[in-house]
Amino acid sequence: MFESLSDKIEGAIKNVTGQGRINELNIAATMREIRRALLDADVNYQVARDFTDQVKEKATGDEVLNSVTPGQQLVKIVHDELTELLGGEHVGINEPDYPPTVILVAGLQGSGKTTFCAKLARHFRRQGRAPLLAAADVYRPAAVNQLQKLASEIDVPVYARMENGEPLQDAVRVAKEAVEEARTKARDVVIIDTAGRMHVDERMMQEVTDIRDTVEPHEILFVVDSMTGQDAVNTAKEFNEQLNFDGVVLTKLDGDTRGGAALSIRSVVNKPIKFASTGETLDALTEFYPERMSQRILGMGDIVTFVEKAQEEFDEKKAEKLRQKMQSDDFNFEDFYQQLQRIKKMGSMKDLLGMIPGIGKKVRNLDVDDDAFKHIEAMILSMTIEERLNPSVIDGSRRRRIAKGSGARVRDVNQLLKQFKEMKKMMKSMSKLMGKGRKMDIQQMLNNMDVGKMGGSAKPPF
């Protein structure tokens, strides 16, 4: 698929080389390929359309890297947007201050709820917690038995109510009693398995909302088969309207489905995907990885990698230019701003710090504010081009204006200017010291100048 795809893209851009910016024309062919890729991946028709239109609008006018085509660059932009949409901040299970944590699991028939409940119980058990499984699927033949068998594999108790060998036909009561049982037996997590139900089945949807209203769960998870096609939007929307769930579990990702349902669901309900289920055995549960998912959905990984490489080269070139600039003393706020962007792209501060041996553990408990740079950025953005290129013109009234424009105090602007000056001095001497060929480490610079202390908010500890 990739070959023909890149052929097409190349064919389409042959005549447009030399166009420095993304525009309707030079990405038209790629746009179609991307849309088709999304539909082939089961992204909902409307969602695919809206998503690509948005990305197109956003990308139009972007400067194109020298060594790639506008189309290729667009693929990369789509990929990044997709990753962002699928990801966002990682959110765990909601837990109350006092146990037990009550988790309600719901979804369509056969999506993998019962298996997931057992997996989740195993996950808690491994953390030293004491889960209780509640068998609130009172309809499906042998559902209780299935849950009990799975639970016995991981040595977790199951609350079930049987009468003459048949499950008591009252799911609400089973769920309620399970939570009571957890309290009396000091189990700190209750995971409620419910029967599969169609979103259009009013009676069954009523049952699950009754369960919710009775046990007041801290977390409601919607379980979806990753092979789901166009209908994912309807089911997710309806379940969300009825239950207002907290998160999504994507199952059967061990197959070769492209998994576009993930995007469809994110787009229509905007709830985080909290877990991925990747097999029938109880250890097959993982966190959800947005980047992998977006590669999977888009299926154009080669192009993405290609553009990334080009991007790196591009940055290298830029860095070299910058180095020369710093030596030549005309390093300015414009350059500084670009450097900040580069650092930001490397990931969140906390993640970056976490990777450093010895520091990793300490930062985990620290409140690191990724916004630390925001204040600096805001100040730079409030400067005129002239001020950015030539900071020496920034006098008192300009400082006041910058402070006002960026919501900072004049003191902060003063400090920024002072530290910028110091940094410049330091850079100059350091780059002389290091000589040609060795790269400047801007991060080191920032460390030395203690940017984190600026702007008044939480400080990165370096």
Add this chain to the structure above:
Amino acid sequence: MGFFDRFKPRTNEPSPEEKEKLEEGLEKTRTSFFGKLDRMVRGKDEVDDLVLDQLEEVLVTSDVGVKTTLDIIDRVEARVARDQFVSTKELNQLIREEITHLMLDEVPEMPADFEADLPHTPHVVMVVGVNGVGKTTSIGKIAYRYKQAGRSVLLGAGDTFRAAAIEQLEIWANRADVDLIKQSHGSDPAAVAFDTLAAAKSREAEVVLIDTAGRLHTRRGLMDELSKVKRVMSKQIPDAPHEVLLVLDASTGQNAIRQAEVFTEAVDVTGLVLTKLDGTAKGGIVIGVSNEFKVPVKYIGVGEGIDDLQIFDRRAFVEALFGDQF
């Protein structure tokens, strides 16, 4: 403009006025769609983009898939160019016909009708598919229908892997009032199939339904296991199984094509069961699957109850695809 506007070079790009009209039309309710269409298409040999765009949307949102959708649009265009049409009604009819004909009709040796004569006794049916699609439930329903038709039925509990799969099938056997052959959890599924056929011969059962564990088609080892289960059956009864039913969940998207491909390779699928049509999913994927792999859809599942199984009707299916839209 349609989603694939430029996938397919269109001979007649709509004029700005036409486009405006088109957008106006889309904003209004779809019920007037055919009224408008009537005015536009009367006596033409080309289909307006508006119709094709809407057709495209209906098909893609029903999981028909881009490839099959483009095939259908091609066919409709070719037919119109050849035959011309005068009314909306005719075009409407033509679209339905083209889609209906993509799906295969049943073959006489494997009648869907539960009362029809079966060329083999016992008639052995193996049921396969990915996880959770509704294999076991469908077996319960089919067993019940054969039983209702006065036939003696035997089930084989060939899913020895999933927790409580045997117990689940046992409950269905009780509901349908038919017999079941099983071994313990974890035993060899091929051995269960072998035993079931042996029992069927000695009991003179007329219909045998063999359940198998759900498996993703990407699991090479499990697919080989399935081939083996099938091979072993022929050691008991030379041309058994006489049917291999692949169960597809109506909510499944394009992955169903891959499922059909790999299952067909492993066990030579002869028919499809499309389950869970009682939701809002349209199951459009079976059009492409039926066409590409030359297998008819035999049954559809429309609920969890024992009665919720129907013999597939191509026309009714296509009607449902369009709902009140076409």
